[in-house]
Amino acid sequence: xxxxxxxxxSASTVNQDVTTPIDLHSxxxxxxxxxxxxxxxxxxxxxxRVQEIKGWSPVTHxxxxxxxxxGVLNLRGTIVPIVDLRxxxxxxxxxxxxxxxxxxxxxKSEGRERTLGIVVDGVSDVLSVKDEDIKQTPxxxxxxxxxYIRGLVTVDESMVMLLDIDLLLSVDELNxxxxxx
Numbered sequence: 001x002x003x004x005x006x007x008x009x010s011a012s013t014v015n016q017d018v019t020t021p022i023d024l025h026s027x028x029x030x031x032x033x034x035x036x037x038x039x040x041x042x043x044x045x046x047x048x049r050v051q052e053i054k055g056w057s058p059v060t061h062x063x064x065x066x067x068x069x070x071g072v073l074n075l076r077g078t079i080v081p082i083v084d085l086r087x088x089x090x091x092x093x094x095x096x097x098x099x100x101x102x103x104x105x106x107x108k109s110e111g112r113e114r115t116l117g118i119v120v121d122g123v124s125d126v127l128s129v130k131d132e133d134i135k136q137t138p139x140x141x142x143x144x145x146x147x148y149i150r151g152l153v154t155v156d157e158s159m160v161m162l163l164d165i166d167l168l169l170s171v172d173e174l175n176x177x178x179x180x181x
Contacts (some may be wrong), residue, residue: 029131035124035160036103038085039092042160043120044127044153049105049165051115053123056100073102073117080104082117083169094121108166116169127160129153134162 033044034053052075059071059082068087073080082102086093099122107116134151148167153160 030128031131033127033129033160033162034103035127035155036101036120037122037124038089038120042124042155042158043085044160044162045103045105045165047126049107050103051106052104054102054104055098056096056102056119070119075104075115075117078115080115080117082119084119086119086121088168105165107168109169116165118168127153127155129162 032047034047034050035042035044037043057073059073061071062069068084070082070084073082084093085091096119100119101123102117102119103123104115104117107114133153135153137149137151148164150162150164153162
């Protein structure tokens with residue numbers, strides 16, 4: 001076999017490896033979610049929207065922004081707004097610890113993709129969920145907003161809320177954050 005044939009053969013093998021799914025054990029009908037903790041509750045976001053998970057580090061505060069907007073972070077040249085989900089969900093605030101993390105996500109709004117970081121108490125696991133296992137969010141009445149909850153799933157006797165990250169912040173809130181940057 002000539003050197004050129006070996007190189008061509010290697011290139012086609014590499015291309016095949018890149019396009020072949022690496023997780024051969026996953027169920028193709030299941031979606032994967034990154035689970036995290038806020039207080040005593042478990043939440044999850046679509047893992048395909050997760051860009052990065054990093055430990056908490058100080059951010060630059062932007063004046064005249066909502067309280068849940070902790071500031072912005074320079075992530076390899078991209079200015080990323082950081083939202084504290086505890087504050088966004090009107091939960092009790094706590095001191096950030098070594099377990100506190102920022103999950104950097106891609107969100108879609110007004111036909112654009114944006115980057116947003118959310119502060120959570122800790123990351124748990126990756127969860128595979130079939131569509132039929134996702135339960136509808138209960139109607140809690142008109143005054144309680146649940147549109148950002150995509151559904152609920154039971155895992156080991158506890159409930160996990162699947163969040164629709166595109167709806168976590170309204171278009172107006174996203175525009176306000178962008179203007180503040």
